[in-house]
Amino acid sequence: MGEFEAKGQRLIGLCLLGFVLFNYPILALFNLPASVFGIPVLYAWIFFAWAVLIAAMAWVIERRG
């Protein structure tokens, strides 16, 4: 049960992190008229953070022990 609970808590942590990343004021920081690799910063940030969040979730779920 220990490992189950630990995973659950890590995932809850990621959910809260996501809530912070995709929210005011972090989101407002990227609402700029600039671009990275031709992509507006806000869009780039959202998709980047989203991908990282999914990767972190996969890591928490799939790693053993």
Add this chain to the structure above:
Amino acid sequence: MLQGWVIVVTSFAYLGLLFAIAYYADKRADAGRSVIASPYIYSLSLAVYATAWTFYGSVGRAAADGVGFLPIYIGPTLMIALWWVVMRKILRISKANRITSLADFIASRYGKSALLGGAVTVIAVIGIVPYISLQLKAVSNGFLILMQYPEIVMPAKVGAVPVAQDTALWVALILALFTIAFGTRHLDAAEHHEGMVAAIAFESLVKLLAFLAVGVYVTFVVYDGFGDVFARAAANPELEPMLTPLEGVAGNYANWVWLTILSMLAIMFLPRQFQVAVVENKDERHLNKAIWLFPLYMLAINVFVLPIAFGGRLHFPAGIVDADTYVLTIPMAEKQELLALLVFIGGLSAATGMVIVETIALSTMVCNDLVMPVLLRMRSLRLNERPDLTGLLLGIRRGAIVAILLLGYLYFRLAGEAYALVSIGLISFAAVAQFAPAALGGIFWKGGTRRGAFAGLLAGFVVWAYTLLLPALARSGWLPIGLLEQGPWGLELLKPLELFGLKGLDQITHAMIWSMVANLGAYVAVSLSGSPSAEETRQASLFVDVFRGAGSAGGARFWRGTASVPQLYNLLARFLGSAGADEAFDAYARARGIAWPREQLPADAELVHHVETQLAGAIGAASARIMVASVVKEEALSLEEVRNILDEASQVVMYSHQLEQKSHELEAATTELRAANERLKELDRLKDDFLSTVTHELRTPLTSIRAFTEILNQEPEIDAAQRQKFLGIVTKETERLTRLINQVLDLAKIESGRADWHETRVDMREVILDAAGAMEQVLQEKAIRLELKLPPRVPPVRADLDRMTQVMLNLLSNAVKFCDQAAGRIEIELSERAGWLRIDVRDNGPGVAPQDREIIFEKFRQVGDTLTEKPHGTGLGLPISRHIIERHGGRIWVESRGEGACFSFTLPLARDAALDKAA
């Protein structure tokens, strides 16, 4: 090439393929070799979340306000991270109680309340029907637009076409057929629809591939990559502000947050999501992969939304082409016929997938939680006397499927023009979000009551209807528009879109805030103001404590009464058919190792509970309760009794915890005891060794004494010199014997801790000089040179003077014995280290081999061959010395490098002596 018949044939071919896949999966399931028992299929089936609304509508919304569509997919990503905690619990509860729909879940939690189940069903149907009509609209629009190829013409207003020629109607009817074929093929107590799930998973793949295809085409073929699209958008004064879309509006971030929360709730409580995530789940472990695969799917299907949206805006002049159709119209404008067809099929996949699962879920609710409870209460129908009701059940469901789809079509005909796609979807989201307090509260809070849940649902629903449905109807022209602009009866405060004067938010956020306040407030307040009934208390415990052993068998504890096996069997057979009933009883008997169908199955609480659970799978918890109650005699448990049972259960859990702890302690004690026993055995063996060695050592001198006295006794005429010599030997051996016995006694005394120690301040210089003086005679006899290296003055140690002298004499006589016979030399060195005194006694004898350096400190262990060589001593001197030194807190050891041996020992300085010195 893109004539009408091509589109129609392709569409039917695609639907035929779906039929084939579903048919194959169903056959495989019947053969017991499920194709859908895989985490990947499970994840893909969850993607039924992405409907035509995603497929066409995301681009539409992005074209209007940039990132506004993203919270709808980010919300579920955040929610699914919580599934490990929340969804696992819901899955466990649902499997234990054979929950087959969301309505059933909520009804079952609050005391199997038919009223609550009915309320959830009504809200779900009212909330979801517009969403279904949205799918019909999407398919029919897509079809009509594609038909006009190569022209790009927006379809005429709905209603302009006669009903019989309306594509949407045909789509609705075909989908009804499909849904009936795979959703109600037979009655399954677990409500698994494997064929349907396989088809849905396939559709999820098709819509993803179609969307990615058009996305890649628009981004990389029509334009020159992401950078190019965005650069052109930035150069366009109309689009440029959309690159930083969150600026300006005050409520923007609030809207964003509420949309995220709304989508988090939707992914849990949309009937179709509950269906695929909970009801169709084959294995709890499939959650693992789904938790990251499903968000990945959503990420993938959204990557190209913005390029397509900007591409469309750049491509078409404003106001001509509806942004909701860009995915289809861009390939058409570029004369990509195949791609356009693929997109249409993708949209068809997204729409049909949603419609099929949603109608199955809704029809189960309508049948089990709305129609059946009413029918079973109507005595005039005499349903109790009908032997087989499976036909009736299937008939109701099929009827419900057709009715729901036709309702969807009706809404489409009447109100479909009022809003863009996204608004309709969100109104549905907000409707199902009303289930959240009752459902989530129900699995974590035991205090929630039936009245509270009902009050919350009602309040939330009324606010939802007032703030979202009413404006929708007013805009469709069904209600006077003045209702929105001036408020009812001209009351500004009650304006549906600015309730109580709350302004500056979009209408979804506005509705969510007020409906959640009303819903949660009523749920909590009413729950707290009353107290739960016995039935509610029991169900609350079964739901909230599902992980604490209150599983499927837990429910049986609460039943008291009498029943008979044939009655229970007949009851089950009426709803599941006799094959289904046989199977259920077989499974029950097998699990308990009882031979069925012989009359040995006891009609006890467990069997009754099992039958009720199976029945609940077919007709819902509330109806199952009524039916079981109608064939058994049962005692109603009072609230007090239920609480007692729960207390007992929690005590049992507590006792078992304690028992476990005790057994751990016992285990530890056993290990300790075993170790102690080993040690005792070892000591026993040592004692035996000691005894046999001692007796052996005693016998040697005794033998020699006896031999000489016998000689003296038997031969009286032996000459005087001889006699004197013999007597001398006898005396010497007797002395040795005495010494041996003394040392044995001494050692025993020290070892047992009974020795007397007289500690005083001892000057080791004096001890060494005394010992040397005592040995002077022997040293001279053997011509051994003794060298003393003593500092002029050393601090005293706290020790027993006699014992110290004994140790010195031991070491000195050892050295005498073993040093070189011809030119013996012994050296005693006294030195002072930090806090210690060290004494070394060196000889120039043969030394001690490394492997013997420890052994010589053991009792009676003299090095060398004791059989051939005459023993040099008692073999007890060094062990005794070690005991004495260790008793004084010091250490004794031997070193041997090259020539001779060096016995050393250390003694701690007396504490006050160390202080003296420091001062």
